[in-house]
Amino acid sequence: MSDDHHRAALAERAARAGGVVARQQFRGDLAVETKDHKNDLVTEVDRDAQAQVVATIREEFGSDAFVLEEEVVTLSGPETGETDPAVLDEVPETGDAWVVDPIDGTANYIRGMRTWATSVTAIRDGDSVGSATYMPAAGDLFAAGPESATRDGATLAVSDRDDPETFAVAPVGWWDRDDRSEFADLCGAVVERFGDMRRIGSFQATLAFVADGGLDGAICTTPMNPWDTMAGVHMVRQAGGTVTDADGERWRHDSETLVASNGEAHAELLAAADDALDA
Structure with a gap:
């Protein structure tokens, strides 16, 4: 081994x-x-x-x-x-x-x-x-x-959906009370562009569900911790998905934003993140 x-x-x-x-x-x-x-x-x-x-x-x-x-x-x-x-x-x-x-x-x-x-x-x-x-x-x-x-x-694989209007996408992250409008902006961007929204309450579970095809994407527009993200990012990638920052650059442990998807409409998730950040 x-x-x-x-x-x-x-x-x-x-x-x-x-x-x-x-x-x-x-x-x-x-x-x-x-x-x-x-x-x-x-x-x-x-x-x-x-x-x-x-x-x-x-x-x-x-x-x-x-x-x-x-x-x-x-x-x-x-x-x-x-x-x-x-x-x-x-x-x-x-x-x-x-x-x-x-x-x-x-x-x-x-x-x-x-x-x-x-x-x-x-x-x-x-x-x-x-x-x-x-x-x-x-x-x-x-x-x-x-x-x-x-x-x-059993082998994991991301979903094969390619129509964003059928996607279930999860906003993830945490915002202070003074910044809750940013969370609302992200939720608004998700529900406007995708078929449905989920809020799981566990960052790692959310990413595991993307890797397993239960979710089609996840977006975080606020800084995050490595213990909340690194395991799930690895899983999504190994399951055939895509994980970048909000600029479309390969996600790293020190990235300040995260966009994970099945890879079929990643540009649409990036657009949603951009909508939230520019609101």
Whole structure:
């Protein structure tokens, strides 16, 4: 097994391990905390699931770096706030690392809704080589390696629709209260140009659904985090889809916008993003 295939397989195993931790507390009593604002939520389960993902990966790649959604401290120094030196603030441009979102869709998780995921991506030199999005409450594991993408072992393929008026497209991202007009502009652009709109509540689940053909596209016109995007972007591409920024340039982990599609009418999604940004 090549190193890339090994890492892709480990991404699946680590996502399952973290997802099992989260599933055990799903619809249970949760102590909910806020981070940057009242709708930016976290629970102890997020941190426990993340710790399980990291521990699973470190069994095989003990010196690799991590980019994590939730803050961590060393086992020996929580009182001093000493940070783990292998946890990075941003995706490195060189070397091997792992990007982890222990519960993508925490708001759904807290509300008892089934659409949430544990997401793990193995990256090399800034690009994904293997990724997994495990949705324990729904019972699905989406995964992508160096050459393929699957859902529960079956090959993934984006939809073959080519008429935008039949597309289901999801706006994704988060806007502060003062910027909600930008969200409204994006929703308006989507409903004007496409057949239907979905709002899933989990960025990684949304991208997995594009890869699986359930959605025909997704648009984000606001800056995003790598743990919300990198796994799903890799899946969409491996499933035959297209992912760019709003200017049509190849999407990277540091892009400020994202447009994902089945590739059949990508220009129409770019036009919708342009409508929203120019409104």
